[in-house]
Amino acid sequence: MTQTILDRIKAYKLDEIAAEKAEVPLSEMEARARDAGPVRPFAATLHRAAQDGYGLIAEVKKASPSKGLIRADFDPAAIAAAYASGGAACLSVLTDGPSFQGAPDYLVQARAACDLPVLRKDFLYDTYQVAQARAWGADCILIIMASVSDAQAHELEDAAESWGMDVLVEVHDRAELDRAADLDAQLLGINNRDLNTFETTLDTTRALSKHVPAGRTIVSESGLATPEDLADLARYGARTFLIGETLMRQDDVEQATRDLLANPVNPAGL
Numbered sequence: 001m002t003q004t005i006l007d008r009i010k011a012y013k014l015d016e017i018a019a020e021k022a023e024v025p026l027s028e029m030e031a032r033a034r035d036a037g038p039v040r041p042f043a044a045t046l047h048r049a050a051q052d053g054y055g056l057i058a059e060v061k062k063a064s065p066s067k068g069l070i071r072a073d074f075d076p077a078a079i080a081a082a083y084a085s086g087g088a089a090c091l092s093v094l095t096d097g098p099s100f101q102g103a104p105d106y107l108v109q110a111r112a113a114c115d116l117p118v119l120r121k122d123f124l125y126d127t128y129q130v131a132q133a134r135a136w137g138a139d140c141i142l143i144i145m146a147s148v149s150d151a152q153a154h155e156l157e158d159a160a161e162s163w164g165m166d167v168l169v170e171v172h173d174r175a176e177l178d179r180a181a182d183l184d185a186q187l188l189g190i191n192n193r194d195l196n197t198f199e200t201t202l203d204t205t206r207a208l209s210k211h212v213p214a215g216r217t218i219v220s221e222s223g224l225a226t227p228e229d230l231a232d233l234a235r236y237g238a239r240t241f242l243i244g245e246t247l248m249r250q251d252d253v254e255q256a257t258r259d260l261l262a263n264p265v266n267p268a269g270l
């Protein structure tokens with residue numbers, strides 16, 4: 001059977017987790033997580049921002065499997081500070097090395113540079129990675145339904161809840177959305193990118209948004225570029241967005257963030 005990109009990522013992640021556990025045992029990682037200081041309210045901050053405007057999760061993203069290197073002069077602290085000044089509600093920081101040139105230390109640096117809540121953006125399979133995320137300071141984790149079984153998703157969510165962290169659960173099709181509905185997570189990410197083919201279309205949010213159970217917050221993720229994109233998807237009930245590449249390619253990240261969030265359509269989408 002052909003190996004997909006997600007299969008390849010899972011294979012190296014499982015090796016990585018085994019090596020990390022050998023270096024820092026779970027009990028030690030949990031002790032570090034307990035010492036990490038207070039959790040910042042990720043979901044509540046996004047909800048507040050989306051009341052009158054848009055809730056932006058701005059992503060600190062150096063490179064990606066689909067685009068290669070995105071930003072050569074990559075300074076996570078400076079980017080985080082620019083996002084915060086530009087009006088982002090929360091940050092997402094890639095911690096995966098092999099595919100995204102990310103690193104745990106980028107999360108630590110970005111969070112220290114501002115007071116925004118931070119998502120650990122990575123491929124999680126094991127509750128050890130949730131303790132790691134908290135130990136590094138993360139306030140929220142990502143669960144990608146395309147990458148995990150239902151049992152794993154519940155274990156990861158339970159672990160996040162035990163650390164007081166929020167969860168962003170990510171889906172790309174109807175079957176994943178139906179599985180995600182069994183989780184507690186209020187934040188329902190609709191990824192416009194197919195993580196195996198990289199095909200990216202905002203039609204994914206347009207199509208899936210109507211099936212999102214009441215009471216969940218839709219986070220439209222990937223491929224968002226203009227204020228018109230945000231206004232369009234707001235009419236489908238998405239007022240919260242996760243944006244990486246568009247902002248990471250700007251010379252003036254702060255101004256670009258501000259421009260993207262200016263003039264939100266009103267909550268009724270009119």
Ligand SMILES: O=C(O)c1ccccc1NCC(=O)[C@H](O)[C@H](O)COP(=O)(O)O
Pocket residue numbers: 005059061064065066067191193195196198221222223224242243244245246
């Ligand atoms: O970005 C990729 O190429 C990618 C490939 C395979 C798995 C995941 C991938 N990206 C993760 C993301 O979900 C995005 O970084 C995030 O939604 C922001 O997307 P964008 O605004 O298009 O950078």
